[in-house]
Amino acid sequence: MMKHTIPVPEPVLLDVVDSTNTYARTHFDQLPDGTMVAARCQTAGRGRRGRAWLSPAGQNIYATFLFKHLADGFHGGCLVGVGALACLREAAPGVDAFLKWPNDLYVRERKLAGLLCESARIEAGRITGAVAGIGINVNLPPEELLSVDQPATSLLAEEKREFNLEILTKRLAETVFRYYITYLNSADALLAEWRSANRLIGRKISVTDSYGSAHEGIFRAISADGSMIFEENGQMKCFTCCDVKINRESVDWNHLT
Template sequence: MFELERFQAELQTRQWGRSVHYLPRCASTNDIARRDAEVGRPQGHLVLTDDQYEGRGRFRRSWISVPGKGLTFSLLVRSWPADRISLLPLALGIATARCLGAHSCPATLKWPNDVRVRGKKIAGILCETTWHHPDQPATTIAGIGINVNENREEYPVALRSVVTSVRMVLGRPVSREALLARLLLEIESILDTGSNPDWDRLRKDWISFCDHVDAKVQIDNGQERISGYFTGIDGTGSARLQTANGERTVSSGILRVVKRL
């Protein structure tokens, strides 16, 4: 079971994770966090569970977690500018990659929201936003799942070749409490940057972690499959592809690497 007292002793943030709602088991931390937001919980409020049994990812995919082994949580984000909301998952990906790197896991990023180690998925991010007024910050629930102390045999057979965990990378278990405390510190350093974040710096930081820059990729956005060479992201977080017919930007979709240079 997650040890709240140990986590709070490790936590070094000013705000993020100071308000906590822990549940031993729940269907979805994003759903709980949304209800917490409605009753006025603050920016950085954390909803955490040891066992999420209806976790979801992008495009209605399921997020599979092993009870008591990983980190499954949601954060309440209130201050992120509404016109840059598409950059939020990328910013959280940077924070997650930095945190894992600090724990000797050389993490990389796959557009738009997968965190990987040695080509295998180790974490995922799902942001769900409620809009108020275009000139006001939106309210976003950021769900994050990280594979921490799972063993290979605990995953379904179909997933064993494409997922990994911190324990599988390092060969030993790690403290989930310390890992989460460090991640929240990384998130706070990126998200609490005042009213004028350095968007170009954020874009460059994301690209520095991306493991498929210049690779030939295919993106399925639900309407078409777009093939080209991945050249980076623009100021909104959209993928930039050099296709046979010129440059294209793609705002969402599922990316598959076809060929690396």
């Protein structure tokens, strides 16, 4: 029997907004728990570390989810990550996407989606509410992908067909909400699924830490709090936040599971 049940909230669908994360944080107390805010276009889309997120109108999904019952801020990114992955696997089964720690969706060495989780409410020094935004490259054509500042892909580029954004956005809202209920009933089960979807464990990667220093080594494991356990020159290190670059030559994409 489920310990937590809440009704599925109606999504907030906007035409143009500066950032769905900003809108969700501004209206956090007025909107129901689990609400998805989505926009056709963002004028100031943001990624991690303040990076701009390419947000052309009517081509991609730009959405943010409000979570009012989170034990920890990073959990919002975890549940949106696995929820989005499940949604995309259903809508585009031929696209072999996976999670790249800490909060991206990739196909091979190319970025398909990025997430940004931010605190929305802090009480007595503890996060009690958060928003988790996601941008998914859906119908972005290959020529426009070239303008992205890193290797990127889209569902269109992968499957050579366009997707109905309205239907896909609705599926995303339903799937993420389902994972939110899973999290409220068993956070451990949700986090276990999130860890298993991080396929780069055991692979050679490059890391740039928060100080800008570069590291080369092996992604060994994910700790209980979501940190990366990283082996560099035989020494184990722990990273809570950094930029990860895939070493393409170290990954056998045909056998990556």
